[in-house]
Amino acid sequence: MQQDAIPISSILSLLTGDGGNFLGIILLSLQVTITAVTCAGLVGLPLGAGLALVRFPGRTVIIVLVNTMMGFPPVVAGLAIFLLLSRSGPLGDLGLLFTPKAMMIAQFVLVLPIIVALTRQTIEDLWTEYQDHMTSLGAGRLRSIPTLLWDARFSLVTTLLAGLGRASAEVGAILIVGGNIAGFTRTMTTSIALETSKGDLPLAMALGVVLMSLTLVINSLAFGISRVGARFSGKS
C-alpha cells in the first residue's frame, strides 16, 4: 500500500472533479470562522478595552476568569451548547442544532475570551503611555476607549488573528454541535477527522495541508494590510 507521499493528484481531483463538494467545504469553513471571529471582535474589542480602563469592584476576578476562559476546552463548550440547543434543551425551539449557526455560536464562545483578554492587555499597556496626555485633554478613561482602540489597531490585528487561529483549527466543538453533515455542516477540520476515521490518512493529511495554506494566505493578507496601514499612518 502506498502511504508515503501526500497525493497531489487526489487533491487536484477533489478540487476539480467532484469539486463543488470540496469547494463548499472550504467556503463553509471560511464562512463559519470569519462570522464567528467578526462577531467576537465587535463584542470583544470594546469589552476588552473597557475591562482595561474602567475600575469597578471584582475587576481582578473578571480578568482572571476571562484569562482562564482562553483555555476553555472546545469539547466542553461544544457539549454545553449542544445541551442548550438540543430540542430537549432550553433553546430547542430555535431549531439551531446541527446547523452552521450552531457552529458559529460555538466558535464565538471559544474566540471571545481570547479577544477580550488580549485586547485588555494591549489597551492597558497603551494606557500607561497615554494616560497623562489623555487626562490633560480632559478625556476620561471611558471616553478614551475609542481613541486607544484606534491607536492600537495594528496590535489588535494580531489579537483577531489569534482568535481566527483558534476558530479555524477547532474541531471538537463544531463536531458536536454541527454533526459533520455532508454538504451542510462539514468543514475542513471535521472532514479531516472523518477521513482519518475512514483510514484515508494521505487524503486527511492533504486536507490538512490545504487548511494550513488557507490560514497562511489569511495571515499574510492581514500582515500585509497592517504593514501598509502602519506605513501610511507613520507608525511603522
Add this chain to the structure above:
Amino acid sequence: MLRRTFVTAAASVLVAIGLLSAAEAEDRFITVASTTSTQDSGLFDALLPAFTAKTGIIVKVIAQGTGQALDTARRGDADVVFVHAKAQELKFLEDGFGVKRYPVMYNDFVVVGPKSDPAGIAGGKDVAVALKAIADKKAPFVSRGDKSGTHSAELKLWKAADIDLPAVRGEWYREIGQGMGATLNTANAMAAYTLSDRGTWIAFANKGDLGIVVEGDKKLFNQYGVMLVNPAKFSTVKAEDGQAFIDWLVSPEGQSAIAAYRIDGQQLFFPNANDPNA
C-alpha cells in the same frame, strides 16, 4: 476614520449574515441519526442521491455510535434512526421514542488481527474459540468501548464464549471509546485484534498489517434496523418525510440500491427488509 472602521465591520457582518442565509435557503430535509459504520463504509454516499432525486427530500446524516444515535433521537434532535443493535432498538421502541422498527439489511462482523497472529486464531470459523485464545494469551485487543452497535455485539460475543470480561481483562484489553475507523487505525498501530463490521473493514483504507482472522460464524451476524422517531413525543419530527425515507429504504428500489453498493466488486450490505424476524 474611526467611524469608517465601524462601517466596514458592520458591512462585513451583514455580508456574513447574507452568506449564511443563502446557505440555509434549503427546503425539505430530514435528519437521520445513524452509525459510523454506514458512513465510514460509504453506503450513504451511494444511497442518498437516488432518494433525494426521487423525492426532493434532502437527508442530513449524523454519524454516531448506535448508543449515541439513539440518544440523539431520544432528545428529539433527529427524525429517523438507522442503527444496528436490535436489543437497544427494541428498548427505544418500548420507551415510546420510536414508532415502528423496520429491518433493512445485514452484513456481518469479522475479527481482524495482525499478520503475526499472536493468539494463533487465523482461519478460524468459531468466534468463541478465537476470543478464548485471545484472552488466554492476553493478546492485545482493541474495543470500541463507546456503546455502539459493534461494541454491544462484542460484549455479547465475550459472554457467549463464556468469558467473564471484567474478571480477565487487563492491559491487553484496550477500550478506546471511538468510532469504527479510529478503532481500526488503533488496532493497526498496536498490532492488535479487534471486531469490525465487514462494510467498514472493506472500505477501510489503512489496513496495514491487519487482515481478517475469523469470519463466517453465524454469531457474527449484524442486522440493521430503521425507525421513525415518535412525532407524539416531539412535534418537530418530520413524520411524513421521515416515513418516506423509511418506505424507500425497504422498497424494492431502495433494497436493490443497497445490494448494488460494492467496493472492489464486494457487496457490503445484504438487504433483508422482507424477513420479519430480522
